[in-house]
Amino acid sequence: MDHIEFYRNFPLLPPQSLDPLKADGYIEIGEDQQCIHVGMTELSVKHTSKFYSRIIDECDKEVGWDNVESFDKELQIMTIMLIDEAKKEHKVYVDFASENFSSDIDENSVSMEFGLKKYMDVLRKKCEQLADCWALLDDVDSSLCVLQPQNPKRSELWRRLAVSDFASALLEVVPDLFCPQITVYGPNSIAAPLNAKVKGARGMWNGALSARANLEAIFDFPLPEPGSFNQKDIKLECGICFSYRAENEDADQICSSDPCAQPFHRKCLVQWLTTKEDTRQSYNTYFGKCPYCSENIIVTSK
Amino acid sequence: MASVTKRLLKELQNIQREPPHDDIITLGPTSDENILQWRAVLRGPSDTPYYGGAFELRISISDQYPIQPPTLTFVTPVCHPNVNFGTGEICLDILKSRWSPAWTLASTCLAVHLLLSDPEPSSPLNCDAANLLRCGDTVGYNSLVSFYTRMYALE
Numbered sequence: 001m002d003h004i005e006f007y008r009n010f011p012l013l014p015p016q017s018l019d020p021l022k023a024d025g026y027i028e029i030g031e032d033q034q035c036i037h038v039g040m041t042e043l044s045v046k047h048t049s050k051f052y053s054r055i056i057d058e059c060d061k062e063v064g065w066d067n068v069e070s071f072d073k074e075l076q077i078m079t080i081m082l083i084d085e086a087k088k089e090h091k092v093y094v095d096f097a098s099e100n101f102s103s104d105i106d107e108n109s110v111s112m113e114f115g116l117k118k119y120m121d122v123l124r125k126k127c128e129q130l131a132d133c134w135a136l137l138d139d140v141d142s143s144l145c146v147l148q149p150q151n152p153k154r155s156e157l158w159r160r161l162a163v164s165d166f167a168s169a170l171l172e173v174v175p176d177l178f179c180p181q182i183t184v185y186g187p188n189s190i191a192a193p194l195n196a197k198v199k200g201a202r203g204m205w206n207g208a209l210s211a212r213a214n215l216e217a218i219f220d221f222p223l224p225e226p227g228s229f230n231q232k233d234i235k236l237e238c239g240i241c242f243s244y245r246a247e248n249e250d251a252d253q254i255c256s257s258d259p260c261a262q263p264f265h266r267k268c269l270v271q272w273l274t275t276k277e278d279t280r281q282s283y284n285t286y287f288g289k290c291p292y293c294s295e296n297i298i299v300t301s302k
Numbered sequence: 303m304a305s306v307t308k309r310l311l312k313e314l315q316n317i318q319r320e321p322p323h324d325d326i327i328t329l330g331p332t333s334d335e336n337i338l339q340w341r342a343v344l345r346g347p348s349d350t351p352y353y354g355g356a357f358e359l360r361i362s363i364s365d366q367y368p369i370q371p372p373t374l375t376f377v378t379p380v381c382h383p384n385v386n387f388g389t390g391e392i393c394l395d396i397l398k399s400r401w402s403p404a405w406t407l408a409s410t411c412l413a414v415h416l417l418l419s420d421p422e423p424s425s426p427l428n429c430d431a432a433n434l435l436r437c438g439d440t441v442g443y444n445s446l447v448s449f450y451t452r453m454y455a456l457e
Contacts, residue, residue: 240368240403241305242312268305272369272403291402 058116084127107155133157133173139211145224162229167191179205187261239292240268257295270301306367310337313406322408325415338363342411347419351447355455371401381450383421383432393427
């Protein structure tokens, strides 16, 4: 639709001066015709009024305007509050610029064609499914020393915990799975026995106890208090690209020589070793030297 | 984001949080547009004839960094056995064969700073300076270097 049709649909929203892309006025909402004040700096109209009315309509009937938390200045993103059964608040974003829905529950965005009501239903179902996971993660966040992620989002179902001076554990929760997945990272001499303990304690997770009590029962020693370590104390980042997660992969290739224990991403390490003349290769396994301590390091490319 | 950009932003963050050394006066990208071009200014180390001078380095980073080393060249003319006086090219093993991703731009600059006080006359790019050192004429070497420092590099 063109600008003329747009302005015909919103009689209380006149264009400003000579620029048809700028407008300042009111739009009516709902049957009792409440008005909200709207200022537009750049109007771009891509769809028919039907498309927008459907979303307004869905807001009206399904979501309720009470739950609309805010609009951003450009009127491009509408934020809706979704409250699940456990009374947890989640934000849903309706992005009119890129024409999609997204939320802090789910990283993936969904096209507007999907329908707001349907999308909210999917999210409600997801909340129900993840309620136990979030309860566990909330417990972990408040009682243990979490190194990463620094400001966890609801969609992030993993935590990196400090375990001891040199080791950290990756805890991942999976919906519908009774106990979290735990992997310990650090120098081989520390991480290997701890991982064996985790393996031995499989199926022993007791949902009635706190996360701390469960983990301490597995490792058999007290875990550090929240805030007693920060990220710098425990090496988590890949020694080559300096980031922790790259292309959804952890820096889980750890130099096995003891004081070094430098983590790398598999991809980064392979990339480095293939440029070195003293690296030997057998099929997809590379035998070379750690770029930090020059001790032998072995990596298999996927 | 390309991994090279991510790593360089991390390095920049670390430099701003913890400045690497008093003698590294500036170290950072030349402009906001291109993070692959950096600039450093080193203060000449005390107890050397470079003392009192400020030396500017141009740092070009390839998109293969840190698998490939960065290229450091002196912009300020430097009289040093391992620096080409005309082009500013530096001969330093860690910038070539002994490079490792464990080095950062900050530690590389420190290595260049250290090279100023610890020349290696057996692999020279400036034969005149190297020959003075090789025949043991420290007095001659020092006065030659401080002459050039005063001529080109005064702070």
